[in-house]
Amino acid sequence: MGRREPGALSPRQQELLSLLVAGHSAESCARLMGIALGTVRNYIKDMWIELGLHGLAALIDWGIEHGYGTSGGKPDEPADGPTGQN
Numbered sequence: 001m002g003r004r005e006p007g008a009l010s011p012r013q014q015e016l017l018s019l020l021v022a023g024h025s026a027e028s029c030a031r032l033m034g035i036a037l038g039t040v041r042n043y044i045k046d047m048w049i050e051l052g053l054h055g056l057a058a059l060i061d062w063g064i065e066h067g068y069g070t071s072g073g074k075p076d077e078p079a080d081g082p083t084g085q086n
Contacts, residue, residue, distance in 0.1 A: 013043050
């Protein structure tokens, strides 16, 4: 399976990937996203499959290459939200 583009990820997966690239642990991501740790782990596993990657380091590298975590938001989105307002 080849590597896919960022559009292959759901909005929640993109949110999680941004947090991981920013250096948050899985536990911290779960708390910040208001979801269970098991859900975070499932999202990570699903992203590995969808993107054809193996391991958390590869996922984070992919996220960096595609602009995740650089502004705290998804690629091409202001850090403070899609409207530019909090």
